[in-house]
Amino acid sequence: MKRIGVIANCNKPHSEAALKRLANKARDAGIVLVTCDQTGDLLPDPDRVDPDRIAEGVDVMMALGGDGTMLSTVRLLNGADTPVLGVNLGSLGFLTSVTEEALEHAVDVLDQGQFALSERTLIDCSIIRDEKPVARYTSLNDVVVGWGTSSRVLILGVSIDDDDVAQYVCDGLIVSTPTGSTGHSLSAGGPIMHPESPVFTVNVICPHSLSARPLVVPDRSDIRVRIVDTPKNKQALLSADGQGEFVLETGDRLELRKHPHRARFVLLPEYSYFSVLRQKLHWRGSSSRDE
DSSP: OOEEEEEEOTTSTTHHHHHHHHHHHHHHHTOEEEEOSTHHHHSSSOEEOOGGGTTTTOSEEEEEESHHHHHHHHHHHTTOOOOEEEEESSSOOSSOOEEGGGHHHHHHHHHHTOOEEEEEEEEEEEEEETTEEEEEEEESSEEEEEOOSOOOOEEEEEEETTEEEEEEEESEEEEEOSGGGGTHHHHTTOOOOOTTOSEEEEEEESOSOTTOOOEEEETTOOEEEEEEEOOTTOOEEEEETTEEEEEEOTTOEEEEEEEEEEEEEEEOTTOOHHHHHHHHHTOTTOOGGGO
């Protein structure tokens, strides 16, 4: 690992100090740091490139911030198989695997090649209107159809592999990857899935039926969501990984499937997914080393 791409959330209080520590460690190890955004204003003597070239010629990307910084970094790579290592500059996140205190240790691990890689499924979502594609999104966490300025309900029709599932009267719907199962879907009552599980979750938000429950389906499935009805003065909005909002209309169709590319996360030898869950979710019985 001789060239490391760096993206940081520069609004984090400790970002400048962390970037200086990273620069000092990289210099001692003979590693070149590469960046493409305002990170370079805080990172001493970086190699600056255009954003669309950041994945070229770097061995790994380091995302310093929180889970949002990880999502931004994956979007920036735009399907490149460059692995990503997340360093949390706050409380431990679900996606970031390294604490701020372990920053220098993480550089040593990268330099020595002693890490593991975790491959994560991405969602490819196309929006079809009048039988023509009008937008397309790639998501690491989830695709969400939700409400706008009104509290009135939506009617959404769901089918999987051309087999009709149900027509839901609801506030919205979440299609989640295993990586995103601990995000919006979890807060809406969805299951926790190990991030390398080959599945998707379809989770209805506040359905007007007590029998509606989250569905876990194989990630080889083609999932279709039809906007059956949107009441007047109500905007049905689509967001991908919480970014941007596309206004949906009655009759629109979402087509969701597994993206041909995967995101790749760097995990240090001591990383434990279940330790993260114990800490973040405050599970009783957590061992003392996690507290």
